[in-house]
Amino acid sequence: MSLAGYLSEYSLAEIFHFVQEGNKTGLLSIEPDPGLMRSLSDAYHISFQAGRIMSVTNAHGAERHGLLKMMQQRRWLSSEQVVGLEFQLRSLRQPLGTQLKSLNLVNTEQLTLLFNSQVVATTCKLFEIHHGQFKFNPQASLIYTEMTGLSLTAQEVALLGLRMLKDWSGLSAKLPAPECALQRLSSNPDVRLDSQEFQVWNLALGEISIAKIAAQLGLEIGKVQQIGFRLSSIGLVQEVAIEPSQPAVNxxxxxxxxxxxxxxxxxxxxxxxxxxxxxxxxxxx
Known part of the structure; x- marks a missing residue:
């Protein structure tokens, strides 16, 4: 099933959660509003396989063989090797990094560096976009030429992206209310949380308001709201109203x-x- 809409209605973290929960494979296209950010002027394409992020390219990445160019710039491959490999890319049916590793042209450490630069850093930057369009196409062909062979779950990348987000103004309407509580949706988090996230998750029993959690942990209310949104967007908690206590007989x-x-x-x-x-x-x- 295709999914399309506007980033002003659905945050990137919510879209990632949809893809991972459905264990979906396909291509997610992100197109920022024109002129919104000079550093993000192109459309971006994120390849998913069974809910895991495999690669991220801009609108021209696949045409320019961006992954090969990155290897050449780092002098891991010669110009002659790159030219020879470009002729083989049309029939590629596995991640490029996997193939090059099998040929002993690159190693795991080098692929990890490429993945962090191409996927993690770029995706975290995309979380700054709050205005634009998106489309998830499960029928689209995967871009194997831009894959290192490494991957992360959409949940892990979303958590990283939201941790690095500095300007939350575009998500202010989506933050949980200070007078509401957070309710855990699982007995144990299935992703590694930082210390503050774990403290908030530990108090997410559906009984204590976000404002009281902030006071108990010595944090600003806005900070706890942001943490609450992070945990909610990756499916660990949900926002709930606090039930009013019943008066005693006395x-x-x-x-x-x-x-x-x-x-x-x-x-x-x-x-x-x-x-x-x-x-x-x-x-x-």
């Missing part, structure tokens, strides 16, 4: 007289009446 008995009978103040309900009523209800129970 509080009812000590309450001032109330009126019944359509608001007629001449018919007060006394404390003794409430006491007898509570006794009757207990016997009935």
């Amino acid at each position: 509080q009812l008995l000590e309450a001032p007289p109330v009126c019944v009978g359509g608001g007629n103040a001449s018919i007060p309900v006394s404390a003794s009446f409430l006491s007898n009523l509570m006794g009757f209800l207990k016997k009935k129970g």
Whole structure:
């Protein structure tokens, strides 16, 4: 099933969660609004395989053989090797990095460096985009020529991207409210959390408001809201309203007289009446 829309409605983290939860394979295209950010003026394409991010390219990445160029710039491959490999790329049916490693042209450490630069750093930058369009196409061909053979879950990359986000103004409307609580959705987090994230997750019992969590941990409310959004967007918690506590029986008995009978103040309900009523209800129970 294809999915398309606007980043002002669905954040990149929410889109990533959709892809991972559905264990989906396909191509996610991100197109920022024109002129929004000079450093992100192109469309970007993120390849997913079974909910894992395999590669990230800009609009011209695949045409220019960006991964090969990165290897050449680092002098891991000669110009002659790059030219020879370019003729073989059309029939490639596995990640380029996997093939080059099998030929002993690159090693695991080099591929890791490329993956961090091409995928992790670029994707984290994309989390700064809050205005633009996106489309997920499960029928699109995967871009094997831009794959190192390494991958990360969409959940892991989303968490990294949101941790590095400095300007949260574009997500302010999506942050959980200070008076609401956070409720865990699992007994254990299935991703590595930092110390503050784990502290908030540990208190996400659906009973303590975000404002009180912030006071208990000595953090700003806005910081806890951001952490709450991070945990929520990767499916670890959900925002819930705090149920109002029920007044105790003694509080009812000590309450001032109330009126019944359509608001007629001449018919007060006394404390003794409430006491007898509570006794009757207990016997009935």
